[in-house]
Amino acid sequence: MNPRKKTDICNNITGVCGLDPKESNQPKAGKPIEIYAFIDPFSAECWSFEPLMKKLLIEYGDYFRIRVLLAGRLKAWNICPDKRNSNEKKLDLANTWDRIATQTGMSCDGDYWLENNRISPYVAALAIKAAELQGPQLGARFLRKLREKLFLEKQDISDLNILKACSDEIGMDVDEFLQDLHSPAAKQALDCDIKTTSEMEVECVPSFVFFNDDIEQDGIKVQGVYKYEVYLQLISEMLGYVPKKREKISIEQFLKKFQFVASIEIAVVFDLTIEEVEKELKPLILQQKIEQVPVKYGTFWKYLA
Structure with a gap:
């Protein structure tokens, strides 16, 4: 089966695609590259890729769209029922996050793993697919908000009240x-992600598979996080030419677009040091257009204006 023949819906402004089992397959005009982004919402490695993904979207988003697939192996997501092994695993995860x-x-x-006892990653994954049923843009915003609750606030994102x-x-x-959270459509979308993960032999997260507009041509798979130039070179090779960078936006425009971002995200997108970011943000x-939000490691910025 060709995975790209699955049905999907895309937002051609943000470049984000989401699965919708109810929609028919339609061609996506204007964006010759499709990127399958395989992630685990509980993965710190996937979270750490956010600055690079924002830079790609800001600079070359005219050339690609993104389909987010949940690649976690669900049996491995859930904490082992054996208490001793469970505690060891939680401590290991906490250290990895930090x-x-x-x-x-x-x-x-990483204290999240030490402070939360009953964690159900399956419920969180199902919620992400349920959110996508209201459209790819809301789906992407929901995923981001969910990960902010998880990584910054240590909230249990499998808890219904948090969702x-x-x-x-x-x-x-x-x-x-x-x-939708309890609907067959959300489960079908999640099953679809898991099946595609298996078919594409994705073995770690984050992983990315790049396709051009030739639906019969195999994609190019990149597993793990690399330097920005690697992804840009890959996009150039898939296009057959060097893409033109979008007109540069201001830091304020960036903040207005994304509403809540880390200092490191601004630094990566605008090729600045953290110190330079803080200087640029002072005005x-x-x-009173932005608010500083200190977190355990670094700072986030909330757009107010």
Whole structure:
């Protein structure tokens, strides 16, 4: 089976695609490359890729669209029922999160694993697919909000109250979301992701498969996180020419677009140091257009204006 013949819906402005089993397959005009992004919402490595993905979208988003697939192996997601092994696994995960946060600057608080006992990644994954049923843009915002709750606030994102809060905060129809959460459509979409993960032999997250507009041609798979130039070179090879970078936007425009971002995300997108980012943001702080939000590792910025 060719995985790209699955049905999907795409937002041609943001470049984000989501699965919708109810929609017919339609050609996506204007964007010659499709990227399958295989992630695990609980993966700190996937979270740490956010700055690079934003840079790609800001600079070359005219050339590609993204389909997010949940690649976690569900049996492995759930904490082992044996208490001793479970505690060891939680401690290992906590240390991994803290190490990745320190190395990448993308904050994730490993204490989450030590403070939450009953974690159900399957429910969180199902919620992400349910959110996508309200459209790819809301689906992408829900995923981001969910990961902010997880990595920054140590919230249990398998808890129904947290899921409802996330859907409400991004402007979703909460009642519809709750219905979709228990619907066959959400389960079908998640099953579709898991099947595609297996068919494409994705063995780690994050992984990316790049396709051009020749549907019969095999994609190119990249597993793990690499330097920005690697992804740009791959896009150029898939296109057959060097893509033209979008007109540069201001930091304020970037903040307005994404609403809540880390210092490291601004630094990566605009090729600045953290110190330079803080200097650039001072006028916006004085104008009360942004609010500083300290987290365990670094700082996030909330757009207010």
